[in-house]
Amino acid sequence: MSKDRIEDSRRTMVTNLLSDHTTPSFDDPLGMLTACHGRIERQLSTLDRLQRHLPEYGADTDARAAARGILRYFDTAAPNHHADEEASVFPRLKHALPDRADPLIADLAAEHDALAAKWRRLRPLLAGIAAGTRANLSARQVADIRAAYAAHIAREENALFPLAAAAFDAATLAEIGSEMAARRGIDPGAPKLAA
Numbered sequence: 503m504s505k506d507r508i509e510d511s512r513r514t515m516v517t518n519l520l521s522d523h524t525t526p527s528f529d530d531p532l533g534m535l536t537a538c539h540g541r542i543e544r545q546l547s548t549l550d551r552l553q554r555h556l557p558e559y560g561a562d563t564d565a566r567a568a569a570r571g572i573l574r575y576f577d578t579a580a581p582n583h584h585a586d587e588e589a590s591v592f593p594r595l596k597h598a599l600p601d602r603a604d605p606l607i608a609d610l611a612a613e614h615d616a617l618a619a620k621w622r623r624l625r626p627l628l629a630g631i632a633a634g635t636r637a638n639l640s641a642r643q644v645a646d647i648r649a650a651y652a653a654h655i656a657r658e659e660n661a662l663f664p665l666a667a668a669a670f671d672a673a674t675l676a677e678i679g680s681e682m683a684a685r686r687g688i689d690p691g692a693p694k695l696a697a
Contacts, residue, residue, distance in 0.1 A: 528679035560637040569631035598669040
């Protein structure tokens with residue numbers, strides 16, 4: 503790999519942590535949840551690049567910055583995303599379409615628990631990289647969490663969100679958007695923020 507490509511890859515790893523220009527507002531809560539999936543995928547892509555970066559460069563400045571960004575995202579935004587679904591979307595969908603939604607919601611909630619468990623195992627490794635005291639990640643563990651999130655995201659985008667879009671009226675979506683904003687401690691009419 504050329505030195506320029508390595509530098510580009512290192513810059514991209516750090517830059518991707520903060521770039522997002524397509525975040526819908528709280529008046530489109532399903533759009534916000536979908537946009538959050540894109541951010542999750544970008545963070546997981548950064549995680550994959552970090553895992554491949556470490557053997558050659560160790561816990562250098564770029565690796566530490568990438569690890570801190572991944573930690574920040576999965577410690578704050580990802581739990582909010584799951585809470586948005588579990589506290590705001592799931593109960594309303596169960597009420598609107600109990601026979602149709604109940605099995606899907608049960609499966610997705612179980613997947614949330616499994617994803618949280620995978621994160622709890624990965625988090626201390628990333629914390630070590632962020633602190634500069636660890637310089638490796640398991641390729642298998644990274645691939646496992648990426649695959650689990652990819653399957654979960656596909657299921658939500660292909661089943662949950664279309665079902666919710668069909669079941670919820672404008673007032674219900676407005677309530678969900680307000681709850682999502684409150685969960686983040688912000689005014690729903692404020693400028694767009696990451697989910």
